[in-house]
Amino acid sequence: DAGITQSPRHKVTETxxxxxxxxxxxxxxxxxxxxxxxxxxxxRLIHYSYGVKDTDKGEVSDGYSVxxxxxxxxxxTLESATSSQTSVYFCAITEGYPGPQETQYFGxxxxxxxx
Amino acid sequence: xxxxxxxxxxDCAEGRAANLPCNHSTISGNEYVYxxxxxxxxxxxxxxxxxxxxxxxxxxSLIITEDRKSSTLxxxxxxxxxxxxxxxxVISGTSxxxxxxxxxxxxxxxx
Numbered sequence: 001d002a003g004i005t006q007s008p009r010h011k012v013t014e015t016x017x018x019x020x021x022x023x024x025x026x027x028x029x030x031x032x033x034x035x036x037x038x039x040x041x042x043x044r045l046i047h048y049s050y051g052v053k054d055t056d057k058g059e060v061s062d063g064y065s066v067x068x069x070x071x072x073x074x075x076x077t078l079e080s081a082t083s084s085q086t087s088v089y090f091c092a093i094t095e096g097y098p099g100p101q102e103t104q105y106f107g108x109x110x111x112x113x114x115x
Numbered sequence: 116x117x118x119x120x121x122x123x124x125x126d127c128a129e130g131r132a133a134n135l136p137c138n139h140s141t142i143s144g145n146e147y148v149y150x151x152x153x154x155x156x157x158x159x160x161x162x163x164x165x166x167x168x169x170x171x172x173x174x175x176s177l178i179i180t181e182d183r184k185s186s187t188l189x190x191x192x193x194x195x196x197x198x199x200x201x202x203x204x205v206i207s208g209t210s211x212x213x214x215x216x217x218x219x220x221x222x223x224x225x226x
Contacts, residue, residue, distance in 0.1 A: 035214075042202075043159065043216035058213060090158050092214075103149075104214060106158030 003027045004107035006091050012113045019078040021110050023091030031094040032074040033104065034058075034066065036087040043090070049074055081114045088112070119203045124221040127197075133190040135220050137203030140184040146207045148179060150188045151216070152199040159202070159216070162188065193224045 003026035013019050023032060034046040035058075045058030047066040055066050063085060067075045078085055091107040120138040127133040139148060149164040163170055163177045165186070170177045176189040190197055202219040 033213075037216075040218075042218060043214065045213045045215070048213065059215070092158075103161045103164070104159075105161065109156075109158050 004091060004093060004105060006089075006107040006110050008110060009108065010111045012115065013081050014115050015082055016080050019081050019112065019114075021076045021089055021091075021112070023074040023076070023107060025072055025074075025093050027093075027095075028071050029093040029095055030071070031096075032068065033092040033094075034064075034074065034076045035090045035092065036060065036085075037090060037109075038087050046076065046089075078112075081112075083114050086112060086114045119205055119217060121201070121203050121217070121220045123218065124223070127190075127193045127222060127224050129195060129224055129226050130192055133188075133193040133197065133222055133224070135188040135190075135201050135203075135222060136185065137188070138185045139203070139205050142183050142205055143207070146205045148177065148183075148186050149204050149206055150175070150177065151202045151204070152197075153202070153219070154196075154199040162201075164206075193222075195224050195226065198222060198224045 005024045007022045030051055033048040035043050036046055037043045044060045046060055046064050047058050049055045049068045052068055065077045089110045092104045094102045094104050096102055147164050147166050150162040151159045152162055153159045163172055163175050165177045165179050179186045200219040200221050202216045
């Protein structure tokens with residue numbers, strides 16, 4: 001447990017509405033990540049952050065934006081939710097620079113259903 | 116990063132050793148083998164990783180073949196709580212933390 005919480009844990013929303021998911025960590029780790037997990041696709045990186053106000057795109061970033069105004073919080077926003085964004089979303093951190101020996105620790109996930 | 120191949124599913128009796136294989140025949144010299152697992156409805160959990168040598172920690176052992184083209188994760192005394200999906204992935208220095216999980220192996224531990 002690396003002190004990672006995600007909120008909300010479950011959310012049902014309608015197509016076209018904005019949604020923001022929050023990832024909170026208590027240990028001031030610099031690197032944070034947002035993934036989505038879907039059957040048949042495994043885990044895919046959406047966006048990541050390497051510091052306050054420093055973010056970059058991952059493999060499946062279209063339709064998502066992120067913000068990191070303080071070290072402990074990494075927000076994922078779906079500006080206008082679509083049914084294809086129904087998924088389980090995981091936040092993760094690395095304790096140090098994400099080199100090949102750096103383990104990622106994951107949060108408990110947020111289940112999002114877009115109707 | 117090198118691609119990995121794992122069996123879709125495996126069964127194991129409680130108390131016995133679970134041996135989960137992974138093929139990574141295209142692995143290059145600076146790439147590490149990592150194992151994560153995901154218990155139903157939870158986030159992925161790190162288990163162990165290695166480069167060349169065999170590794171052991173409180174959760175498992177990792178055996179990497181001499182040519183590094185395959186590895187085996189060993190859970191020495193499987194319990195029902197070890198029922199999960201196990202992911203073998205290869206990470207290089209250029210991964211910068213961007214993990215990609217495939218389908219993994221569904222391990223079911225039976226009483």
